[in-house]
Amino acid sequence: MPHAPQHADVATVATAELDSALRGGPFHVALRAAIAARGLPLQRVQHHLSRYGVKVGVTSLSYWQQGARRPQRPESLRAVRALEEILQLPEESLIRLLARPDEDLAAQRPAARSYRSLVEASGVLDRLLAELDSPPDGGLHTLGHHERVRIGARRELTGRESQHIVRAHRDGVDRFVAVHHGDPGCVPQRMSVHALENCRTGRVRSDDATGVLVAELLFDTRLRAGDTFLFRYGVEDGTAGVSREYVRGFGPAGGQYALQVRFDEDALPVRCHRFAQHSAAAPRSGRQELALTGRHHSVHLVEPRVRPGIVGIAWDWE
DSSP: TTTHHHHHHHHHHHHHHHHHHHOOOOOOHHHHHHHHHHHHOOHHHHHHHHHOOOOOOOOHHHHHTTSSSSOOSSSHHHHHHHHHHHTOTTTTHHHHHHHSSHHHHHHHHHOOHHHHHHHHHHHHHHHHHHHHTSSSSOOOEEEEEEEEEOOOOOOSSEEEEEEEEEESSTTEEEEEEEEEETTTTTGGGGEEEEESSSSSEEEEEEEEETTTEEEEEEEEEEEEEEETTEEEEEOOOOOOOOOOEEEEEEESOEEEEEEEEEEOTTOOOOOEEEEOOOOOOOOOOEEEEEEOOOTOOOOEEEEEEEEEEEEEEEEOOO
């Protein structure tokens, strides 16, 4: 029976991996090893959980065993205890792994934009704007800003395009300063700015530590107070790792803002939602799930009249 030893070896290896993971963790590795050792697809695991009166989605189970999420809510912890029985594990073997910090989980996640990083970036932005002799509002009020963001096949932010409708509130305005804040790990020196309509690219400044880039967009005319103007430009990025959200901050109240995020067909998120913050230090609120459009794989939000603060779209990968 030539195949029997091979099967026995596979089972022995799986059991050894499970024993090691249960002893040393982390939680997601132990859970993945336990599911593999029992040979159960996630749909069957979900079915067994339902028989214990516990409702957990297949997506959540997938997140748990990949290390993208940790069970924390009471219902989730009930599920973990049920999993110990379903997967024929010693009592408390999975729960105890949740009781200590999961360092591997933190290592797997890309750095998030912390409040500190946003504050540092704001200080850098002030310096870069000063280098371009640009006042805070540039003499322009925004009547409309439509922004299109592209997420590539590697789940990276490949670039964005912005169309602005502005009105001058003083005479002599002939430029706009665009700001791009790349994802953690981006390289501003490798980004490029393209003037697409009714403008041309002027000076560009950037800061590698914070990922902030600013660029002048020069008009071919000098606006008088009350004049309106429409222009369009793009930023090519693609220099960072996995992107998980796109945010836009606003100072004084302004006009309409629309944000569209489009995903490569080979890298579609499992869910998307919009959110808002009063400031970078404030908790997120106004969460609303967004459904991907079929053919174009995009989601969007529209703010009819922006208020001071932050709005954005976030998404989860499998």
